[in-house]
Amino acid sequence: MSNNTATIKTRKNLVSTRTITMTALLAAISYVLAFLEFLVPLSPSFARMLGCFSPMHACIDNFIHTYAGMELRLKMHEIMAKQGHEEETGKAKITSGYNLPTKYILHTVGPIIQWKVTKEDEDLLASCYTECLKLAADTGVESIAFCCLSTGVFRFPQQRAAEIATNTVKQYLNKDSRIKKVIFNVFKDEDLKIYSGLL
Numbered sequence: 514m515s516n517n518t519a520t521i522k523t524r525k526n527l528v529s530t531r532t533i534t535m536t537a538l539l540a541a542i543s544y545v546l547a548f549l550e551f552l553v554p555l556s557p558s559f560a561r562m563l564g565c566f567s568p569m570h571a572c573i574d575n576f577i578h579t580y581a582g583m584e585l586r587l588k589m590h591e592i593m594a595k596q597g598h599e600e601e602t603g604k605a606k607i608t609s610g611y612n613l614p615t616k617y618i619l620h621t622v623g624p625i626i627q628w629k630v631t632k633e634d635e636d637l638l639a640s641c642y643t644e645c646l647k648l649a650a651d652t653g654v655e656s657i658a659f660c661c662l663s664t665g666v667f668r669f670p671q672q673r674a675a676e677i678a679t680n681t682v683k684q685y686l687n688k689d690s691r692i693k694k695v696i697f698n699v700f701k702d703e704d705l706k707i708y709s710g711l712l
Contacts, residue, residue, distance in 0.1 A: 582612040589620070603640030605648050617654060619645045623663030630670060635677055638663055642681040650691035658696040661704050672707055679711045 578585055588608050593600070600606065605621040621644060624637040641662050649657050659678065663669035675697075682695050697712075699705045 584611045603637040605644035626668040639681040656694040675707045
């Protein structure tokens, strides 16, 4: 990262899916908000952008939409109805943080891997990060936290996804100094090892 003093870190999320409590769930989505007043968590989304509808599903999208409150789902419904079509993969939206201890939430739709990863999938994943960073910077956000986009049920291989994430963020920060801090929040030990090796 040549001319930019931005910090890029990784953080292991210490919440176990076996011991989910409201406190633990809030920790999963706002784990560093006590330290970063303007940290913006990211909500990985499906194309309809309304959040996960599987009750008690232990995904970050469900946590964010659940604990941000109904206002978030209503706002996303309003945004998507006005847009008139599902969100394109690789694009992003930003909303208020509502009941979460953050000002904003970023929403993006990552690529779903059907068979093997294609160049288009890689480009779309990179676009998720770039679009979120641009939108955050244009809104005045200086700190942002990313989860591991597309690696869960969307089946993007973890190592390659992490390489794309870190490379994309580093390239963006070299061109735009408005973002001061980027954190990659990881849930699995394997992801922590991968990101630690890349950063």
